[in-house]
Amino acid sequence: MPPDTVADMARIAVIGAGMGAMATAARLAVAGHRVTVHERSATYGGGVGRFARDGFTFDTGPGLLHLPAVYRDLFVKTGKESLESHVALTQVDPASRHLFPDGTDVSLPNATRAGVISALDGAFGAGAGERWSEVMGRAREVWETTRRPLLEDALADDTAPLGRDPYPAVRRGLFRRGAPSLASVAERELADPRAAALLTSYALAYGFDPRTVPASATVLPYMEQTFGAWYVRGGMRALADAVYERCLARKVEFHFDNEVVGVRTGPDGRARGLDLADGRRIDADTVVAGAPVPVPGGPGRAAGPVPGRFVVCLALRGPRPEDTVHRTVVHAADLRAEWESVFSGGAPGDSPTVTVLRPDDPSTVPDASHEAVTLQVTVATTAGGEEWTAPGVAADFAERVVKAAEAAVPGLRERESWREVRTPADTERETGAPGGAVPGPALAGAGGLHLHPANVSAVPGLYSVGGWSHPGGGLAHAGMSGAIVADLIAGGPGGSR
Numbered sequence: 276m277p278p279d280t281v282a283d284m285a286r287i288a289v290i291g292a293g294m295g296a297m298a299t300a301a302r303l304a305v306a307g308h309r310v311t312v313h314e315r316s317a318t319y320g321g322g323v324g325r326f327a328r329d330g331f332t333f334d335t336g337p338g339l340l341h342l343p344a345v346y347r348d349l350f351v352k353t354g355k356e357s358l359e360s361h362v363a364l365t366q367v368d369p370a371s372r373h374l375f376p377d378g379t380d381v382s383l384p385n386a387t388r389a390g391v392i393s394a395l396d397g398a399f400g401a402g403a404g405e406r407w408s409e410v411m412g413r414a415r416e417v418w419e420t421t422r423r424p425l426l427e428d429a430l431a432d433d434t435a436p437l438g439r440d441p442y443p444a445v446r447r448g449l450f451r452r453g454a455p456s457l458a459s460v461a462e463r464e465l466a467d468p469r470a471a472a473l474l475t476s477y478a479l480a481y482g483f484d485p486r487t488v489p490a491s492a493t494v495l496p497y498m499e500q501t502f503g504a505w506y507v508r509g510g511m512r513a514l515a516d517a518v519y520e521r522c523l524a525r526k527v528e529f530h531f532d533n534e535v536v537g538v539r540t541g542p543d544g545r546a547r548g549l550d551l552a553d554g555r556r557i558d559a560d561t562v563v564a565g566a567p568v569p570v571p572g573g574p575g576r577a578a579g580p581v582p583g584r585f586v587v588c589l590a591l592r593g594p595r596p597e598d599t600v601h602r603t604v605v606h607a608a609d610l611r612a613e614w615e616s617v618f619s620g621g622a623p624g625d626s627p628t629v630t631v632l633r634p635d636d637p638s639t640v641p642d643a644s645h646e647a648v649t650l651q652v653t654v655a656t657t658a659g660g661e662e663w664t665a666p667g668v669a670a671d672f673a674e675r676v677v678k679a680a681e682a683a684v685p686g687l688r689e690r691e692s693w694r695e696v697r698t699p700a701d702t703e704r705e706t707g708a709p710g711g712a713v714p715g716p717a718l719a720g721a722g723g724l725h726l727h728p729a730n731v732s733a734v735p736g737l738y739s740v741g742g743w744s745h746p747g748g749g750l751a752h753a754g755m756s757g758a759i760v761a762d763l764i765a766g767g768p769g770g771s772r
């Protein structure tokens with residue numbers, strides 16, 4: 276047995292009940308370990324929250340799922356029942372509608388390249404679809420190069436190769452341009468400001484600055500346009516419910532209102548348990564940190580300022596019109612100003628990029644004559660130097676967000692019954708992430724700036740999972756971290772096998 280491998284039936288203490296942590300816990304329990312999860316708050320799921328009032332329900336975290344295969348694998352590996360026997364998954368089609376400041380309106384079909392080409396030709400002019408397709412063709416090379424090291428496998432000891440951007444350089448005349456940012460690739464290779472805004476909006480939605488993130492971020496729209504965007508009936512929280520239930524079925528013990536303040540180590544330097552805020556000590560043979568707690572070598576690093584999300588839940592009178600698109604992105608009038616505000620500490624903009632989510636799901640409304648709409652915006656964790664909790668700050672910005680969303684929801688103002696506003700301060704409360712930052716998935720390039728710490732820490736017996744460790748944030752990536760860590764603890768190389 277390798278020196279850091281735990282014996283059968285080890286006691287494993289998991290910090291936090293986020294998606295990465297629960298995915299790990301279920302796998303470890305099936306492997307025969309006694310797993311206890313210590314969660315600071317009163318519930319599981321972390322950022323995958325639900326707000327419910329008056330018969331309406333809203334996702335307060337992610338609204339769509341990518342790469343559902345990650346959770347299918349979790350369910351297959353942890354029991355006989357499939358993911359689909361616990362949650363209803365539907366492909367969202369069109370995958371998204373985009374509204375641009377000049378009035379251009381384009382809907383992109385789900386997971387069909389030919390359909391996307393023809394939609395973009397129609398909206399932006401002949402040739403636009405082919406240019407987009409060429410960029411996605413190059414993004415495919417990024418996917419093929421990074422799928423294993425940046426999604427499926429443990430982080431390699433030598434990360435130098437991942438510091439180079441695998442997005443193939445495009446030859447221009449005699450010059451070969453290397454390692455451009457996403458924004459410059461968008462400008463040069465798409466040759467249309469709307470197409471460029473479309474490409475950069477995917478990065479912004481994951482919290483990346485298009486001005487600095489490498490062109491490898493083209494893998495984000497590539498994944499969606501190749502493998503699809505999925506909705507979970509009942510909202511994304513239903514996925515968290517299902518993973519929690521799977522943990523319970525595999526005899527994982529959950530202890531809520533258990534804040535962890537430290538990881539205890541033995542005389543040999545190995546992790547031996549947890550210290551809780553109420554003074555209790557928990558003994559364990561191995562510790563898995565699923566939250567950015569201050570532990571030696573644990574998760575918590577961030578490559579520069581990581582933004583959060585601003586969410587407005589809107590309860591509307593009147594039914595959801597039949598032909599409504601599930602997700603509409605209303606693009607900002609001034610993208611550079613928006614990026615400055617989100618990534619360089621500027622005040623929240625007047626016209627932000629707003630993602631409008633309008634699920635066709637009767638379980639989110641009290642009856643068929645109402646509609647539940649969620650608006651999401653990527654924002655800095657402080658509002659231009661002010662706290663999001665300062666009087667009027669959130670309400671004022673919500674007003675601007677709703678104004679922008681009117682382009683996607685005709686008659687919104689007249690239909691609004693009430694709204695619930697959620698800021699990064701709420702995310703901080705739910706996830707423990709400082710400022711309410713939401714980490715993005717690991718990306719190659721930029722000298723490794725967008726990699727996350729390895730799942731194996733400097734302390735033997737202490738592992739980390741979830742968005743703040745390899746392979747980074749997002750439901751699929753955090754779910755994969757669970758597979759990687761369970762395999763590492765079993766003595767494997769780390770990965771889903």
Ligand SMILES: Cc1cc2nc3c(=O)[nH]c(=O)nc-3n(C[C@H](O)[C@H](O)[C@H](O)COP(=O)(O)OP(=O)(O)OC[C@H]3O[C@@H](n4cnc5c(N)ncnc54)[C@H](O)[C@@H]3O)c2cc1C
Nearest residue numbers: 291293294295315321322337535566707741742749750753
């Ligand atoms: C508003 C919002 C929007 C998002 N949108 C998207 C999206 O569109 N697409 C996407 O893929 N992803 C999105 N995400 C990110 C996604 O939700 C997460 O990456 C994913 O859920 C994985 O989370 P995690 O495992 O890192 O745990 P987290 O969700 O970060 O949860 C950590 C858990 O640990 C607990 N905890 C923290 N500190 C302690 C402590 N000291 N002791 C005990 N417990 C502790 C917290 O209470 C929490 O339950 C969004 C997140 C938020 C908040």
